[in-house]
Amino acid sequence: MTSSSISHSLLNAAFTGRLAVVGIGPGAAELLAPVVREELALAQDIVGYTTYVEMAGPFRAEQRVLDSDNRCEMDRARLAFALAAQGRRVAVVSSGDPGIFAMAAAVMEALEQSHDANWHAVELVILPGISAAQVAAARVGAPLGHDFCVLSLSDNLKPWTQIARRLELAAQADLVIALYNPRSVARPQQFAQALDLLGLYRTTTTPVVLGQNVGRPAEVVRVTTLGEIVPEQIDMRTVVIIGSSQTRLFPRLTGGNWVYTPRWYPELSKA
């Protein structure tokens, strides 16, 4: 599991450049951590997916913006290392928390695979951000107030059999389930399959939160139930939070419902 490809002589080497993987949260400036703001201000090169780089900006004329619509995260990670290894100060912009279904894992993978000593000599920092499920949860109460899991429904990088198995075990564990990348145009039937699976373990009245474009101007957050989900309201920019057996709804003065999962869990054998 460890690699011997890195020369021990490097242990005394100075850093080359700096690579900061920064989480901009949902995009709104009001949720951007000061340390991320500062890192973006000091960066010489800004690397990222165009949509997120635009949210993180504007940048000064002397800052080089290397944004692209390229969806290959590994390409972006390698570009960032190549620049930092030349001595540049680089910020990789990630939406949400870079550590949660975002850029940090790709950056680590690129580094592990590299035998270039200069890449390993880059000063690498990861700055966390607020992830979409946290924003969606905050809008409606506290659905993640007790044990929960965070799963991606995308089968681009993992087999659907494993996704289905995880869903089933998470449902059996009575965890609240936050789903990222829930429903693509190319595979709407997988989201339907996921709902069918969850329906084996949860009642139709289980609270569900749909957070679309959370923290952005186009934000729409809906509270519904497992039995009343309208799949067409869900796309890849939606985070879906499925309650546990304990998650509760109650009316909100301004309309709609609050949702929360109590901090306690009953002794089920007494039920």
Next chain:
Amino acid sequence: MTSSSISHSLLNAAFTGRLAVVGIGPGAAELLAPVVREELALAQDIVGYTTYVEMAGPFRAEQRVLDSDNRCEMDRARLAFALAAQGRRVAVVSSGDPGIFAMAAAVMEALEQSHDANWHAVELVILPGISAAQVAAARVGAPLGHDFCVLSLSDNLKPWTQIARRLELAAQADLVIALYNPRSVARPQQFAQALDLLGLYRTTTTPVVLGQNVGRPAEVVRVTTLGEIVPEQIDMRTVVIIGSSQTRLFPRLTGGNWVYTPRWYPELSKA
């Protein structure tokens, strides 16, 4: 699941006061969201556990600080509603993300249980923060880079049988597992039981991250393995991240190891 105790006449009522449940993240100012900073500046009353209120301050002389060492979250939530219902602007200070094992769920529970129309007329907002597992993860790479769950090991509010069941199912699902409240002085044997359970499903070389006081001056973050965990290094201020079968370690130039969970998951039937 819904309550009819709230008069419909209230639907047209004006808000009484304002209650903001704010997440201060790990405590460091560099990770405090601007919207939380502003809410704290505008609050007339600051309610919270003394340790967290001290991290959120200092406050101006005219701001009333109602901190306490009282560990009863419900008392604090009810105090906050009582003040806001009188028209005050109140901030409830929560460490980390209020929605993750923190104050938001207690605030929602207090509101649901209340038949006081003035409480329901409070303008209630929840402002998310960065939770301890996110900070610990960022320090060492990207251990939460793929599907994961967040569990509390505390049996104060739920039966140990349910905790053990969740651990076992999460291990079977091959999720990365972040454990909050892992090991108290009063029940060290439960953490040992949890390790025994996880050992049935994970190898001894599984990467483990121990993040103690993350984001605070006393921060200590350790990377170890399931077979080499030293339980005495773990207390209630530690977040423990247990890798999945896919989580990887590799050497870090400055000493120690990076840890990450790849974005992809192999087709196990081919293995």
